[in-house]
Amino acid sequence: MASRGRSNPLALAVLSCLNQRPMHPYEIAATLREQGKDASIKINYGSLYTVVESLLRRGLIAERETVREGRRPERTVYAITDAGRHEHEDWLGEMLSRPAMEFTQFEAALSLMGGLSPREVLALFEQRRSLLHIEISAGESTYRVCLEQGLPELFLVELEYRIAMRKAEMAYVEDLARRIRERTLDGLEQWEAYQSMMAAGDEEGLVGAAARMQAMIAERAEQGRSIEPDK
Amino acid sequence: MASRGRSNPLALAVLSCLNQRPMHPYEIAATLREQGKDASIKINYGSLYTVVESLLRRGLIAERETVREGRRPERTVYAITDAGRHEHEDWLGEMLSRPAMEFTQFEAALSLMGGLSPREVLALFEQRRSLLHIEISAGESTYRVCLEQGLPELFLVELEYRIAMRKAEMAYVEDLARRIRERTLDGLEQWEAYQSMMAAGDEEGLVGAAARMQAMIAERAEQGRSIEPDK
DNA sequence: GGACTGATACTCGGAACCGAGTAATCGGAA
DNA sequence: TTCCGATTACTCGGTTCCGAGTATCAGTCC
Numbered sequence: 001m002a003s004r005g006r007s008n009p010l011a012l013a014v015l016s017c018l019n020q021r022p023m024h025p026y027e028i029a030a031t032l033r034e035q036g037k038d039a040s041i042k043i044n045y046g047s048l049y050t051v052v053e054s055l056l057r058r059g060l061i062a063e064r065e066t067v068r069e070g071r072r073p074e075r076t077v078y079a080i081t082d083a084g085r086h087e088h089e090d091w092l093g094e095m096l097s098r099p100a101m102e103f104t105q106f107e108a109a110l111s112l113m114g115g116l117s118p119r120e121v122l123a124l125f126e127q128r129r130s131l132l133h134i135e136i137s138a139g140e141s142t143y144r145v146c147l148e149q150g151l152p153e154l155f156l157v158e159l160e161y162r163i164a165m166r167k168a169e170m171a172y173v174e175d176l177a178r179r180i181r182e183r184t185l186d187g188l189e190q191w192e193a194y195q196s197m198m199a200a201g202d203e204e205g206l207v208g209a210a211a212r213m214q215a216m217i218a219e220r221a222e223q224g225r226s227i228e229p230d231k
Numbered sequence: 232m233a234s235r236g237r238s239n240p241l242a243l244a245v246l247s248c249l250n251q252r253p254m255h256p257y258e259i260a261a262t263l264r265e266q267g268k269d270a271s272i273k274i275n276y277g278s279l280y281t282v283v284e285s286l287l288r289r290g291l292i293a294e295r296e297t298v299r300e301g302r303r304p305e306r307t308v309y310a311i312t313d314a315g316r317h318e319h320e321d322w323l324g325e326m327l328s329r330p331a332m333e334f335t336q337f338e339a340a341l342s343l344m345g346g347l348s349p350r351e352v353l354a355l356f357e358q359r360r361s362l363l364h365i366e367i368s369a370g371e372s373t374y375r376v377c378l379e380q381g382l383p384e385l386f387l388v389e390l391e392y393r394i395a396m397r398k399a400e401m402a403y404v405e406d407l408a409r410r411i412r413e414r415t416l417d418g419l420e421q422w423e424a425y426q427s428m429m430a431a432g433d434e435e436g437l438v439g440a441a442a443r444m445q446a447m448i449a450e451r452a453e454q455g456r457s458i459e460p461d462k
Numbered sequence: 463g464g465a466c467t468g469a470t471a472c473t474c475g476g477a478a479c480c481g482a483g484t485a486a487t488c489g490g491a492a
Numbered sequence: 493t494t495c496c497g498a499t500t501a502c503t504c505g506g507t508t509c510c511g512a513g514t515a516t517c518a519g520t521c522c
Contacts, residue, residue, distance in 0.1 A: 009340075046503090075500090096355040107389050115320075120324070124328040128328045190383060275509075279472095281509070281510095
């Protein structure tokens, strides 16, 4: 079966490393960690070796040499091939230029939010707000310290981006919380009614309410479908 | 081995569905799609059945009945258990309140951006900007149409969130592109120097440059490590 | 009435993921 | 000297993911 190919960004990171010089897998991992890339790319030994295996099968890297020092496990050094260099450029280009369809935990949670009561949700948002604040502060402090130590901004773009996204998330959460608190969020009554039926164990009402909501949402889906971004 | 438990949000969506009424797997998938949840949660038949299997093993759902109509494949109807209701509430609460450590494609790409030349990157950002613009417009248009058709805002929060995040991403990309174009991004010279060595095939220079950069970044990693958010 | 289309309801096997486990070496302190 | 913990360098086997494939049935168009 056709391999999933460009699924795991760790494979791109491996290509990127080998584009600098030949290395053995463990060294790749160490280098990536050294450069702090592990904050942006999930590095896991299990995955690393499967990914290297897969790059090898696809002819994007090749075995350079296999060394054995003493009785330690042998290290296989890999080098990037021409095909690999091409794939690296092409894949990285795609990742930079095309917004990918990604499924974040929080978006999923928002879409299922109706399963809790507005009061609970409000409290949870308050927690999130505070945790986001901590993360943003920590990020900004790291950023400042790095600059002071003379690290060029260029090497901090991922961090800048992450901070920017967290700030945007925080702004959204604050706004949504405000709308719930001030009762200006349209649909809040239905939500509360549904929740109290839930609490009362009113099965009849529940099924009815669920059906009504579903009917409303179905129409939305209809609309959304046509405009959804490509795979 | 302990199962990964709360990894796949599809499992939460299944619990959420069964919290409304008992259903069989295919019906769950159909319901979720009907409600447009598939825009926020990856629904895949293969995964659906493994996820149901896993919920069953963990005692969060139970078989209600197994029906066979005619000679069609039999449908197993599942119902949520008390443990399942508890897990649903707890898990959803966690997802709403705690920002998860997520690895996005674009953040990974930014951290590897140095592998392409500034000029290329600028062109790629231009493409991204345009694609983001299209997505944002499409999203906003869906949003407006849904509201006009009387769908309460409440059911559109995931969409609002997604649009907000895309807008923030766009703002970041525009800013970064501007800094490269106006040559105010610190480190740009090093980047260009590295790229021209690359193009000239200057192995000596490359290794040296890579080593120097690595040394700089290593310090950053040191800083960052201590402040990184929890697992 | 038969052929086709689209929905229903899964099944299957291979790929990918994951992180604990292993086993050797090295540097330093007691 | 010897013991300890850290580092090096993977290996292993279970879990999860995935999407093409299969088989049935309900309409519907000619």
